[in-house]
Amino acid sequence: MDDDAGTTGPTRPAPTTGPRQTWAGLPWPVRTAVTWSACLLVIAAGLWLLGQVAVLLAPLAVALAGTLFLAALLDPVLVRLRRLRVPAALAALLSILLLLGILVGVGALVWNLTASQFGELSQQLDEGLQRSRDFVTSTLPVTDQQLDRLVEQVRQGLSSGAPDPVSGARRAAEVVGSLLLGLVLLFFLLKDGRSMWRWVLRRMAGPRRDLTAEAGRAGWRTLGAYSRGTMIIAAIDALGIGLALVVLRVPLALPLALITFLGGFVPIIGATVAGAVAVLVALAANGPTTALLTLAAVIAVQQIEGNLLEPLVMRRQVQLHPAVILVVVTAGTLVAGVAGAFVSVPIAAVLWRVLDTVQRHRSGEVTRTAEATG
Template sequence: MTATAGAAGTLGTAGALGTAGTAGAMAPGAGTVAPQAGTGTRQAWAGLPWLVRSVVLWSACLVVVVAGLYLVGKVAVLLAPLAIALAVTFFLTALLDPVLLLLRRLRLPAALAALLTVLLLLGVLGGVGVLVWNLTASQFGELSQELDQGLQRSRDFVTSTLPVTDSQLDKLIQQTRDGLGGSAPDPVGGARTVTEILGSVLLSLVLLFFLLKDGRPMWHWVLRRMTGPNRDVTAEAGQVGWRTLGAYSRGTMLIAAIDAIGIGLALVLLRVPLALPLALITFLGGFVPIIGATVAGAVAVLVALAAKGPAVALLALAAVIVVQQVEGNLLEPLVMKRQVRLHPAVILVAVTAGTLIAGVAGAFVSVPITAVTYRVIDTVQRHRQDAVGRPSTTD
């Protein structure tokens, strides 16, 4: 009986072990359902044509980029006065940096050198404004009479050349006046806009002083907080971006001044009234590449047409075209370095985007921001390529 019970116990134990072993052997099989599902997904993805996979990946990346740009644009619109003030401040700082360095070489304190630089900027702007007003204030009365005569000549030219009657032209002019009257800004909105502009100008001047005074120490403070290769990449990218902004600001100012002088001299020789204000408009328009020069030239031609007639207007148009062609094909490649030049399509997109976001101020600052961003990204990419191509020190 004892032997029989022992045998039965042995058989029971073996059966239990066998059952457990079988269950244990089945357990891994049950756990492989998830990996098989993942493998099936990967196989299904790999089974798609390469073109479909590429389109899916690029579409996903495009959605992420567009969403990021949309968020940045919304923030920029909400903080447009601050963003424009910062952009203008950096632009003026890069433009006036050589003046600051010259004063620092004369062993002036940083605060005094920065204050003198800001005062020099205000003196130049104020002096130009007073000069333009004193030289052209007496011409406004004459211009009003000449404009009336010019508009009448333009009206006669349109009705005699085009299939348009006097009544149709009067109706078109009345519709235009009604549209302009209906879209006129309300006084409250205009007052708010003026307040924002004045606040942005004051903020730009204060920030300009502090950046001229403490810009380099602040940049070194940022670099000291970084370690490893990031410090070298950030230092080089910052230097390249700052050199790009400085070269762009000084080159653009020089080219705009040459355009203004050339077109202004042509208008003076043609005896077009308000030649100096038109030259100043041309100078300011030079800071908005392509579009600004075109608009400024169109304004000069229209004033010449209204004041002096079609013949003088055609001569003014020829002068504008000659000056802009010489500037675009000869002066710009010499003055602007290769690293700050952008494709015209990129410039048009940047100016359009800046105008839609922040109006005229956005058009002014969009191109330098694009140029600096492009150069910084290019520098970071070159660093990464050099790091990938550099042989490992452990080999």
């Protein structure tokens, strides 16, 4: 009997179809699509969580952002006071009092010069609205009854969307609390901001300290440049449009100039809204010819500001694409209303500059490493 008759050779293991083999067997476009989809889902979930936190802490976040904005705006004043050997606490207090004095003084001046014009403007608005109504009904295929129904629907929609007294009181309390918190934080930030930053840097070691210091300086310079540049550009816009309104004898020129100044802190949208208000007041007060001249003046001033002043004042430190600005302003408005629209763009500009600095720092490290090993 052959001893080898009942024996068999070594058997090969049957091929397994585990997760790795299944994944490797998929075409590469499918693997790429699955990987990117998973990454997008994780990013979307993270952004959603951040959005929920931002909504819950919106008053605190807006107060912190506004405090940093004002601190960057007042930092040159604080530095000059400190160079005169003024104590830190007194220098911070004097800087805040200067800011409050300017705001209160400008508000009181505008009110005293224009309070008597509000009654006259009410009558002019009625006449202007009536002229606008006659123009619409005589030019467009719209009857008086259809226009009345449209106006009534708009009025009812605005009334239904208005907040109830309880939520309005709660929102007013939140605004007052945020303002008080912002003032207190502004004082301590001006007084101890630099020592706080040095304390943070001392807790780091090695390359992280240098990277954090560089990114922090870049972000702070960007915020300071944005705050001061925006204030200068908004003031020039307000001065140009205000002078045009005075020349055209449009009532309430000073309040409209003040609205233009405040609107300058909300890029693109703020200037558009402020210009529209000025044109509507001119139309109601002096008729369509003055309104067209006002519109031409607003467009001319904004074109000079956008094409000449903004690149000259802002340089390249805070440049963001207009599409990015629109998205950021819209998101800030949805999260925190008007206050969110004011602070959203400087936050985005600072974050962009910090990320750009980190990327440049890492690229420099990679280059230096490659040169050393080569």
